[in-house]
Amino acid sequence: MTYDEAKAKFIQTWGTLATQWGINRTMAQLHALLLIAPEPLSTEDAMEQLQISRGNANMNLRELIDWGLIFRHLKPGERREYFVAEKDIWKVARQVAKERRRREIKPVLEVLHELQQVDDNTPESAEFKRVIDGISSVAGFADSTLNAVVRAEENWLMGQFMKVFK
Amino acid sequence: MTYDEAKAKFIQTWGTLATQWGINRTMAQLHALLLIAPEPLSTEDAMEQLQISRGNANMNLRELIDWGLIFRHLKPGERREYFVAEKDIWKVARQVAKERRRREIKPVLEVLHELQQVDDNTPESAEFKRVIDGISSVAGFADSTLNAVVRAEENWLMGQFMKVFK
DNA sequence: AATATCTTTCACTTTATTTTGAAAGTTCAA
DNA sequence: TTGAACTTTCAAAATAAAGTGAAAGATATT
Numbered sequence: 001m002t003y004d005e006a007k008a009k010f011i012q013t014w015g016t017l018a019t020q021w022g023i024n025r026t027m028a029q030l031h032a033l034l035l036i037a038p039e040p041l042s043t044e045d046a047m048e049q050l051q052i053s054r055g056n057a058n059m060n061l062r063e064l065i066d067w068g069l070i071f072r073h074l075k076p077g078e079r080r081e082y083f084v085a086e087k088d089i090w091k092v093a094r095q096v097a098k099e100r101r102r103r104e105i106k107p108v109l110e111v112l113h114e115l116q117q118v119d120d121n122t123p124e125s126a127e128f129k130r131v132i133d134g135i136s137s138v139a140g141f142a143d144s145t146l147n148a149v150v151r152a153e154e155n156w157l158m159g160q161f162m163k164v165f166k
Numbered sequence: 167m168t169y170d171e172a173k174a175k176f177i178q179t180w181g182t183l184a185t186q187w188g189i190n191r192t193m194a195q196l197h198a199l200l201l202i203a204p205e206p207l208s209t210e211d212a213m214e215q216l217q218i219s220r221g222n223a224n225m226n227l228r229e230l231i232d233w234g235l236i237f238r239h240l241k242p243g244e245r246r247e248y249f250v251a252e253k254d255i256w257k258v259a260r261q262v263a264k265e266r267r268r269r270e271i272k273p274v275l276e277v278l279h280e281l282q283q284v285d286d287n288t289p290e291s292a293e294f295k296r297v298i299d300g301i302s303s304v305a306g307f308a309d310s311t312l313n314a315v316v317r318a319e320e321n322w323l324m325g326q327f328m329k330v331f332k
Numbered sequence: 333a334a335t336a337t338c339t340t341t342c343a344c345t346t347t348a349t350t351t352t353g354a355a356a357g358t359t360c361a362a
Numbered sequence: 363t364t365g366a367a368c369t370t371t372c373a374a375a376a377t378a379a380a381g382t383g384a385a386a387g388a389t390a391t392t
Contacts, residue, residue, distance in 0.1 A: 001280075001281075001283050001284055001285065002284070002285070002286060003284050003286050003288060003290055003291040003294065006281050006283075006284045006291075006294065007290075007294065009277070009280075009281060010281055010294075010298070013274065013277050017270065017274055019188065020188045020270055021187060021188050022185065022186045022187045022188040024379080024380065025380080026380075026381080035297050036290070036293055036294045036297050037293075038289050038290055038293040043338090043339080052381075052382090053381060053382045053383065054339085054340095054382085054383075055340080055341075055342085055381070055382060055383065055384095056380075056381050056382070058339070058340065058341090059340090059341090059380095059381090062340090079336095079337055079338055079339095079389080079390065079391095080337085080338065080339095081338080081339080087296075087297070087300075088300070089297070089300030089301055089303070089304050090300070090303075090304065092304075093304050093307075104183065104186060108179070108183055111175070111179050114167070114175075115167075115172050115175060115176055117167050117172075118167055118168070118169050118172045119167065119168070120168060120169050122169060123204050124169055124173075124202070124204055125169040125172075127202060127203075127204040128169065128172065128173065128176075128202045130253075131201050131202050131253070131255070132176070134253075134254070134255030134256070135255055137255070138255050138256065138258075138259050141259075145311070190349080190350070191350085192350080192351080209368090209369080218351075218352090219351060219352045219353065220352085220353075220369085220370095221351070221352060221353065221354095221370080221371075221372085222350075222351050222352070224369065224370060224371090225350095225351090225370090225371090228370090245359075245360075245361095245366095245367055245368055246367080246368065246369095247368080247369080
């Protein structure tokens, strides 16, 4: 396989995978592109390589910065902004875990807590509370796991997992 | 909060959350509805409670069966099919982990392996291989984690996590 | 302060996904 | 074997999401 083929396939695969996890395709493709780029890329570079519009490129690059997955990079003496991805994939994973936890798990935990406050006393509400209770414990588990990932050092983390889950 | 309010909020929240993780809203809402239902529900019950069409209900109920999250339930002497959800939430989590692993992680691991086979020798392809390598290790980690969840007994799992990640 | 270069915004278009509902299919009791 | 009761399918419609591009907004340079 040539580099160009592999690159195309990688960007494509990354985009597809992201879609299945509720992330938009362009954002994932931009991320993929920057991950494998040896040099910082400008908005125009991205537009050209992915064949997307300026607006689209701009919006999703902002979003990636917002997620902490890429950074602005200014070249001395140039107006144009360039972008570099965080290349340490374990840092990327930690960052994603952190953000998803903040944006999704925490709000859900709050709603679940709120839902425990049902005050009638029927068979339905008994069943309901049981289910909410179960979900809360699973959500708590997910939260701890993500938190562990967030806090972990790469090697420590792998080590622990190998010990426990081999 | 009354039961009806809580129920509505739960179904709504579950649907929204699912969307963020790439699962369609109706499917999640059906799942939520069945999770808290003390009795098996028919397609018509679901149609009425969620205000959705027959086709939509049918399609997503099949899909939930396919994911192993709900089961057909036949009442003696009735033609009509009823559905019950798996109520043990840890089993649900394990089932989801299992399916996502099968449907998503495994294919990705294959593609990553394939992508290692780039055969040119430029700075770009060196960077590329480094990135793919990193992603492979994170993906492997995700795979092991999901696999641990799949294999784990509830109490064992919680215990291990408390030990390691407290 | 005028101009050039680059970035951001946003109303609109396009594409993708979801949902509908009517028709076709299935099953079973009579 | 018929037809009533129920399920499944699928083309079309509706909805939602993503993407476009031109215009407005910044910012640096002369």
